[in-house]
Amino acid sequence: MAKVKFKIPVKCGEKFELSVEDIASSGDGISHYKGYTLFVPQTVKGDMVFVEVIKTTPRFGVTRLIKLITHSADRTEPECPIYFECGGCQLQHIKYDEQMEFKKKAVKDSLERIGKIKLEFKPEIIPARQPFFYRNKGIFSLKRTRKGLKVGFFAKGTHNVVDIKDCPVLLEPINKIKEAIRRSIENKNVSVYNELHHKGFLRSLIIRQSAKTKEILIGLVTTEGNFDSSVIQDIAEINNTLKGNYKIVGIVQNINSLKTNIILGTENRLLWGRDYLNESLGGINYQLSLTSFFQINPYQTETLLKTVEEMLTGVKGTILDTYSGIGSISLYLAKNSVSPIIGIEENEVAIEDAKKSAERNGIKNCSFLAGTTEKHLKNFEGSSDTKAIILDPPRKGCSEEVLNSVLKIKPERIVYVSCNPSTLSRDLNKLCQEVYCIKDVKVIDMFPQTVHMETVVLLEKREINKKIGR
Known part of the structure; x- marks a missing residue:
């Protein structure tokens, strides 16, 4: 029997009232009309709104906010006078405590939906000390x-x-x-x-x-x-x-x-x-060129560095810091460790900055390799000296080649630092299938007033015949 085609219950130009039920990963409100999902930009869970439909697709529609009928208790006045015009921030109209709940839920939902990972503990959310005037x-x-x-x-x-x-x-x-x-x-x-x-x-x-x-x-x-x-x-x-x-x-x-x-x-x-x-x-003096990557929130970056250091406490052996940029994590770890730290970065300007920073700080146990993570990880596949790997990729996450190399190296610990819960969850799914289990998850609000966040995950080798954290 042929599947009955769903009939979209609204048309562009229609106007009606809606109750906002939740917030999507984009920061837009989510409502339903006769079973059909509608996105309502610039709204908060609990808002009652009057909207106009401006776009329809077989799976969802998009509306334009005409009037706020009832304000949610979680709504606040944006600090920026052009917030509703500018695309830079997405959450200024939501109270900061609720922004934290949104981000924690975004990570949890992504792990479960994409990664097929059910955590046995609640991820810790670390709010920003300075929710405004932080971006460098x-x-x-x-x-x-x-x-x-x-x-x-x-x-x-x-x-x-x-x-x-x-x-x-x-x-x-x-x-x-x-x-x-x-x-x-x-x-x-x-x-x-x-x-x-x-x-x-x-x-x-x-x-x-x-x-x-x-x-x-x-x-x-x-x-x-x-x-x-x-x-x-x-x-x-x-x-x-x-x-x-x-x-x-x-x-x-x-x-x-x-x-x-x-x-x-x-x-x-x-x-x-x-x-x-x-x-x-964090006690390290860095050289930072125009095109080198560096975290944009200096206050929360110190929290990130301390978090990574704590997750790697007790590791004795070589630590690989992949996608290392100017060496912010590598140099911070090396300052308080005798373990060899090796940073891998393909941006040659960033590598030059990292080497000069190591020299000016007198750090001898930290070195840097110029080239792709894919290329250099292969050289460590036969080595037993690598005890930990830090994965800090761009938003697209790690390539299949990188993940395969990590699984061949089999370090005792992996710390995955991610600004994208979707690709993080995809990659964790592969890493956790047989070899690793998730021991800790921290969500750091590196980007207040936006839908973005930094997630730090600690993975350890599974105990024999015991499944933990999955």
């Missing part, structure tokens, strides 16, 4: 309009630039420096790139700051070409022209002439000062 890097898009220059972030799901003066999740000096550079760009009439026509010069503005040393590094992403020297001089003099103690230490031009949405190109040119800033975390 701003990447700003630019667009010239008849009303002037827009400098800000993209609206959700679009490439429309939302102009922003003061972003409440950025370290405050970044906002001040951005506005000063906006004035320089406008006063000097710098050509701004048009993404639609692929013409123009200045594509993006990057500002990095150390919360500890206060040093600031400026990145100007452009197509091929040169700045007028007066523009660079203007930016360099912000240290003197702005009221306050600002420490711009370098201005770097990054060249990206491709027709692409990818922000950074492969070539950097030093225009003024030096091409790195000094960062200090």
Whole structure:
């Protein structure tokens, strides 16, 4: 007998009331109408709303919020005046305690649904000490309009630039420096790139700051070409022209002439000062270049470093730190350990930063390998010296090749650090099938006001004939 085709009970343009039942992983509210799932952006569980249907698919529909009829007790007023336009944050309208519950549930649900893992304990959630003014890097898009220059972030799901003066999740000096550079760009009439026509010069503005040393590094992403020297001089003099103690230490031009949405190109040119800033975390002084990866929340990064260290307490033998970036975890561990720590990273600029940081901190038991994790892990497959592996991949998670190598090496412990619960759960499913069990899960709120989080998982070899944590 043929399966009865489900008839969508709503049409685009229809308007009605809904009760918001839950929050999706995207941060949108979830409701149901005659058994049909509808997403309601910018709502909270417990809201009663009046909406218009704007999109339908066989599995779900999307609505536009017209009116809030009844406010949920978990709703709060956003700190940002353009929050509902900007796509940078997704949870500012939700009270912070409820944001924590949302993130803890997101990890638990992902482990169960994707990883097929039922934990025998509750993951610990570690809230941010500073839910606002924490982000140490701003990447700003630019667009010239008849009303002037827009400098800000993209609206959700679009490439429309939302102009922003003061972003409440950025370290405050970044906002001040951005506005000063906006004035320089406008006063000097710098050509701004048009993404639609692929013409123009200045594509993006990057500002990095150390919360500890206060040093600031400026990145100007452009197509091929040169700045007028007066523009660079203007930016360099912000240290003197702005009221306050600002420490711009370098201005770097990054060249990206491709027709692409990818922000950074492969070539950097030093225009003024030096091409790195000094960062200090957990007693380690790091060198940080413009294109090197570093966690964007310095306050929670210290919590992350301590968490990884605690999970590896007592390990005697070589520790491999894969996807190591500038060596933030490797160097922190090596500082308080006699075990050999080996970082693996394919970004050559980050590797250079890591080696210089090891040298300036006098750390001798930490080394770094340039190249992919896939390539280097193979060289450890026959070794019994590797006692622990740290997996800290990008959002796409680990490749099948990496996971296979880890299972062949069979370290005593694995610490998996992830910013994506879905790929984390997928990878844990493979690691936990026979060899490993989950001993601890901590959810660190590295990205307050957004749907993103950092999850740290400790895995240990299974005891013989005993299944634990799965």
